[in-house]
Amino acid sequence: MTWLRSGSDKKRPKKKSESVLLRSARWAVALVAEVILAWSLAAPSHAGAFGQGLHDALMGLLGPAAFILPLWAGYVMAAQWKAGESKGMLTAALGGLFVILGAATLFGVAGLAAAKPEWGGWAGSGLAQLSGGAVGRFGTVFASLVMVLIGAQILFHIAWGELLKELSALASEDFSSWQKGREQFKAEAAVAKKRDKEAPVQPRIAPIPEPAKAKDAPPPPVVDEKPQPVKKDSNGGLPPIITAPKPAPAKKKTDGEASLAGTAPFALPPLDLLNVMKSAGGNGRPTEAEIRDAVASLERTLTSFEIDARVSGISPGPVITRYEVSPGPGVTVNSIVARADDIALSMRAKGIRLIAPIPGKAAIGIELPNARPASVGMREILESPALAGIDNPLAFALGLSSDGEPLSADLQTMPHVLVAGATNSGKSVMVHSLIGSILFRMPPDRVKFLLIDPKRIELTLYDGIPHLYDPKVPPEAVQVITSAKQASTALKGLVRVMEDRYEKFQAWRVRDIAQYNREALARGEKQEYYIVVVIDELADLMVVARDIVEDSIQRLTQMARAVGIHMVIATQRPSVDVLTGVIKANLPSRIAMRVATKVDSKVIIDQNGAEALLGKGDALYMTPGADPARIQGAFVSTAEIGALVEYLKGQGKPDYRLLDVMSGPAGTEDLAQFGVEPLEFTQALKLVLERRRVSQDLLKAQFGSSARATNLLSLLEIKGFINKPEGSNKWNIHFEKIEDFLLKNFPQVDLSKPGI
Structure with a gap:
């Protein structure tokens, strides 16, 4: 730094240097004094009686400004040692005196203002009082700052002109950078605005074609990068690695699910709003060596308990790997299930899950977590064949199967779903993924959301989107419901909507909303939109308005499917007083995240297993008439949801017709x-x-x-x-x-x- 010069830089006539031994002895004594001074001020209770007394004396004299003393002394020692002579001590002492007294006076002014004169010590408070009586508090502060600057000038020989020159250069450079960035931002905004005006409005996301494959190409490698699964032989090879079949393509757009006619154009959000997960795509699968070690350890553990069983198959996945264990003759299933904790201890696993037996196989499944689990992004699922190009209005991204295949689900076939799990299990992310998937794919004239969030921290992110709906609130005032009383009123209003739709369907002689929309399209009438009700925390509603909420949920889950109303209920307290038998009976589809106990798992999916999940999106997905399947839920961040919401807000505002108008309702004719x-x-x-x-x-x-x-x-x-x-x-x-x-x-x- 050119503005900071040492006094030793000045040219002086050379004189005969003093004795090296004498100078060394002087600086050794000074170093000891420096250490004692610093130690006494910093830790007086460990410095003995002398150190404690020195601390009390200096603090009483100067206050906190006494801590400058060891710093000043150390600087003087270093400067003199570098110069190689002992001259200039008086100048250094004068500079230090100015700095210390100026700082003590500043502390004294602050102490007098706070009625704590000990802050400045005897010297600082005295100087502050004396100067304050003469020039006032402001003048005292100004004079003290001048003293500190004079002392710094004496000690460091600051070149103020060079300092101001460097500061001016830095300020000029920062201003130029800001001005350049501002011009660049304006140019990019103008280009983006022009591109948005010229871009054609797309009614939905275009299908993403799958890459072409050779006719006789071998299946992709699973673990060992060989085209064929490895079979166990006399040389101790691995058991066969089981590759799951590709999921069947989802149902394409049907006539009953055509886009609503006569509606305003709506540009669907681009998938660029979502991040690409770097580890997505199966990178979490274990290596061949890890599988070999796990198989050997698993068989060795079973043998140590005199259980005749061998590993007959392996299904590696992005988060967990399932090992299929075939018991020998006379070995009971319970003998293996009873050793679940011992197996977890032997495998050094955070938790294991046993499937006893695997449906359709003479084997027991043991699911072990991978050492490097993969991350699953919502964008990966939306771009996969499971959802890309599919026009089912209520299809959403579910995640990856235990074999690593993208999964989607459809609320129309569920037709209602329960999502339950403990805190930090991924329950809220699963709900966001469900909502976000539909928002990315469907305009507000096809799907609307009634969002209820008693916690006020999750679903309130969606305030202002054009998909919001509330049967009792005008569109211009609709927002996410946060109180139990508003929720009970909205649910009762939704029951009225359901009844009105059934009356309309009866008059048209149609059975469901898809058939009604086909008829409406043929007649040129307005089609009906789907309504998705999302309740983020059911437990709070059951405490405040149990009867109304339970009755409304019962009626809606029993009857509303045909008229296009579907419910998503989430709770972190899966107890029987919250998930009553009446509610559970009408929620055949359930997603269980990690829970604390087996009792909670049985409440959600009527069996054990959810207590052994890993958390962070690891879940069991149960559909009507099927056993729970293990999945890894798709992840979407709060920042991605925020970007999606901001985009949707720019597309329009909520718009829907209320149940009735205020004038002339039924039951008021005799008023x-x-x-x-x-x-x-x-x-x-x-x-x-x-x-x-x-x-x-x-x-x-x-x-x-x-x-x-x-x-x-x-x-x-x-x-x-x-x-x-x-x-x-x-x-x-x-x-x-x-x-x-x-x-x-x-x-x-x-x-x-x-x-x-």
Whole structure:
């Protein structure tokens, strides 16, 4: 640094150097004094009586500024040793005195302002008081800073001109870089805007063709990079490595699932919003040597417990590898299952899962985690044949199978799904993957989401997307539901939507939403969209509004599939008081993440296994009529979801038709004869719900007229919302009847907020 020069750089006439022995002795004594001074200030309790006394004296004199003393002394020693002579000590002492007294005065000013004069010590506080009385606090601070700068100039010989020159150069360089980046950003934004205007609007993601393969090409290598599986022989080779068949291609677009006619154009989000997982694609599979060691260790463990069994097959996957163990004659399945913990100990595995027996095989499956598990990104699944080019509205990315094959699922065939698991098991990521997969593939005129998030931290990320839906809230005010009361009202409103759709389907003589949309397309009518209800934490809703929530979920899961309403229910507390028999009976599809106990696993999938999962997306996927299959869920980050949401917000706002309009709803035809408007009647009903009581004085205070209050009270009694038992002067209020009436006839009214 050109602005920092040592005083020794100045040219002086050479003089005869002093004795080396004398100079060495002087600096040895100074070094000991330096160490004692620093040790006493830093750790007085370990410096003995002398060190403690020195610490108290210096701190009492200078306060925290005393810590500058050892730094100053060390600098002086180093500078003098470099110069090779002992001259200039008086100048160095003067510079250090200015710095220390200036710093002590600054601490003294701060101590006086905070009513703690000990901060500056005796010297600092005294100088601060003396100077403060003469020039004030600001003048004292300015003078102290000047003293510190003068001391630094004496010690370091700072070239202020060079310093200012370097600072100016740095500032000029930073400004030039900022200006250049700003111009570049403007140019890129202009190009992107022009490209967006010129780019054609795509109604859906185009299919991604599979790469061409040779007619007689061998199957891809699994572990050992050989075209054929290795068979066990007399030389001690590996058991056969089992390669799973390719999944059947998903169902293509049908006539009943055609894009909705007469809707505004919508550009689907590009997959570039998602990251490419570097380890995706099967890199987590074990090597041949690792498989050989695992087979030998597994057979050795079984032999040590006098169990006659051998490994007859291997199914390597990206996260776990399944070893198929064939027991010998007379060996029971339970004898192997009982040794699960011993096998885990021998294999040094975090956890193992036994499949006893494997369906369709005379073998027991032992699933062991891989040493280097692969990461599975949602983009990998969306680009795979499992989803690419498929137009099923509710198909979503599930993850990879235990054999490493991309998996997708379809809510239409589920038709409702339960996702349960402990904290940090990957439950929320699985829900985000489900929602994100559909958002990437479907416009809002085909699929809408009713999102309920009592925790307020997961699904609220989707606020503002055009796919949001709530049957009781106008489109311009719709948002993710976060309160249990709003959730119960929305679910009851969705039951009304289901009933209305069934009435429409009955009139058209159609059986499901696909057939209805085909008819509507032929008649030129507006088609119906699918509705996906996502509840992120069911346990909280069951605590606050158990009866309403359970009844609504029961009705929707029993009947709503045919009209295009599907439910995704997630919970981290899979207990019987949350997942009741009524709810579980109508949720045949279930995804179990890692749980704490076998009891929780049985609540979710009616069998053990989920307690042995690895977490971080490792799951058991159970479909109706099938045993649970192990999968690795697709990962999507919060940043990727945020980018997707921002893109969708730029495409438009929520748009849908409410159940009814406020004017002239059913059940209000007789209000006119009482001189009551529908809006006044709803206000009166909601007032009764909020206050939990009713009286003429209450209605008069609200509406400002005794006659109007009398009419409203009479109308409430005639319609059966209130009644007075004989011999009593107290009104009985039927709150459930009031809620049902408001929900059926005035679904726009938010029962969770005061007013209308």
